Amino acid sequence: MSEVGESAGLRMNEKRGRLLLLTTILGSGMAFLDGTIVNVALPRIGKELQADLAGLQWVVNGYTLTLASLILVGGSLGDRLGRKRVYGWGVAGFAVMSVLCALAPTIEILVASRLLQGVAAALLTPGSLAMLQASFHPDDRMRAIGAWTGMLGIATAGGPVVGGWLVGIEWRLAFWLNVPLAAIVLLLLRSAPESRDEEASHHTDLAGVLLAPIGLAGITWALTAWPDTGASVSTLLSLAVGVLACVAFVVAERRERDPMVPLSLFANRTFSVINLVTLVVYGALSGSMFFIAVFLQVSAGWSPLAAGAATVPMSVIMLFLASRFGGIASTYGARTPMLAGSVLIAAALALLALAPDDPSFWRHILPGVTLMGFGLSMLVAPLTGTVLAAAPPSRSGLASGINNAISRTAGLLAIAVLPLLVGLSGREYAQGHLVADAYRQAMWWCAALVLAGTVVTAFGLERHCNRQMAEPATEGSPA
Known part of the structure; x- marks a missing residue:
């Protein structure tokens, strides 16, 4: 594949290299923070805009729908038209749609704005890693990607706290925050090198x-x-x-x-198995995070800041341990750490399901989110690396994009179907005892989903699957 750009040899110790890294971190961090903050903001949004549960589901799902559907298109446009250019379009569009979200007077307008925000995110999301991959010198490429991953881990860990603090003041600040961040990214982007794939199809x-x-x-x-x-x-x-x-x-x-999703990739058993595991595990993760945020505020009466901070231990554990388990999987194979991680995640969800209507953070929440952090640390890097290793090297970027889209789709479907399974409807989400009952049922459903993924992993992957994996780093991870 022919990569053409203004520079393909940026170094980490050079100013332009550091600026490009900062540009990609801030742009990706903006999208990550937005998703984290919106979950925390849902009860406040529902109260002010008089929204029922379906409206709140669409605040999350409208964004995820367009992002999941178009993320591969965004990556393709970047390859063809220039990754810097398309990334800039995505950042600018994300800022404009964030303003519309912040000004939305009704739940319908907010959902419509979120749909458009997802379109912008589909242009923004694939560009970060593609720009780093194409612009940095091969000797510094993995260092740059590692720094990008680590900084996003820090942003993810701090996101619930920042989000909870902002939502506690005014939920619309969650969207206004994106405007200055986008302005900084666009200013920094001016010095970034352009790159494109001259062999990319124009079909x-x-x-x-x-x-x-x-x-x-x-x-x-x-x-x-x-x-x-x-x-x-x-x-x-x-x-x-x-x-x-x-x-x-x-x-x-x-x-x-020239399909958007080449089905020939799924002829590889490992690729198919890993994407099926992604579908059920990420569905469980998205569904559980949605219900935890609502439960802690509506049933337990916690503030948005306290509810957001409750899941920080999970992100902190992943920040320090995910790469270590990725190295273990590279040496000994992905199957064992994936199985162990899935079992721990299912156990964590079962612990969270035991929380009473008025839970104690130390007794009922912290053990579960801590165990989930260990489980995700074991699971995510081997899963991501195995997806990349299962595809031909020339299609590793496409394989990563497909896995990313599947993880987003999993969240979309989980948040749509879980309230149906647990019998939560209409304005019942505002009644604490009903939300608590629904939350506990949802946690058990999520635990069952993860156990299903464990079974698929056990019987679908070879014992020493992909010992020498590609370096794991995608935006589809929950870290």
Whole structure:
């Protein structure tokens, strides 16, 4: 593959190299912080905008829907038109949509703004690593990616605290925060080198671009509406449209000469197994984080700051241990640490499910989130590295993008279906005892999902799968 750019030899000890690293960290951190803060802000948003549970689900799912559907398109546009250029478009668009979110007078306008914000994120998200990969000297490339990963880990660990503090003052500040961050990123981006892939296809898979969001939107809409409307004509029609669009997407990708998602990659057993594990584990993770944020504020009566800080131990543990377990997996194989990590995550979710309506952080929350931090540290790096190693080297970026999209889709579906499974609907999310009951059921469902992933890993991966893995670093990780 031919990579062309203004510079392909930036070094970590040079000013331009450090500026590019800072640019990618701030841009990616903006998107990471936004997702963290919005979860914490949901109860306040619902109260001020008089939103029901479905409205709050769409505040999260609207963003995830467009991001998951278009993230591969964003990566492709960067390869073709210039990664710096497309990254800049994404950052600027994210800032504009954040302003619309901050000014939204109704839940409907907020959801529409979040949908558009997800489109901007789909341009922004793939660009960070692609710019580092293309611009840094090969000797400094992994150091730059490692620094990017570590700094994002710190941002993720601090995000719930910053978010809780801002939401405690005014939830709209969660979106206003993106404006100055985006301005700094765009200013720094002026000195960044441009890069593109001169061999990238200029063909656009229009069928894939259209069918993916239609399929996901139809299914998500039906699952979100079902608790309130039941098997109504509109709900069933939405579900049918979504399922048919997904089937049509698979057919179209099989026939497309240059597909957005090459189905030939899934002929590799390891690639298919790892993406299936990603779907169930990341679904459980997204669903549990959604319910924890609502439970701690609505049922337990915690402040947004306290609720956000409750999950910080998990991020801190991952920050220090994830790379170590990645090294262990590279030496001994991914299967064993993935199995151990999955079991720990399931146990952590079971512990969290035992929390009473008025939980103590030290007795009922801290043990679970701490155990989850250890489990995710064991699981995430081997999973990511195995996905990259399972694809041909020329398609490692595409394999990473597909896995990223699947992890986002998992969160989208989990947040849509879990309230249906636990019987939480309408404005019941504002009633503490009902939310507490739903939370405990949701944790058990999430634990079951992770155990299903454990079974898939045990029987799907070879015992010494991919001992020599690619270096794990993708934006699809929860770290």
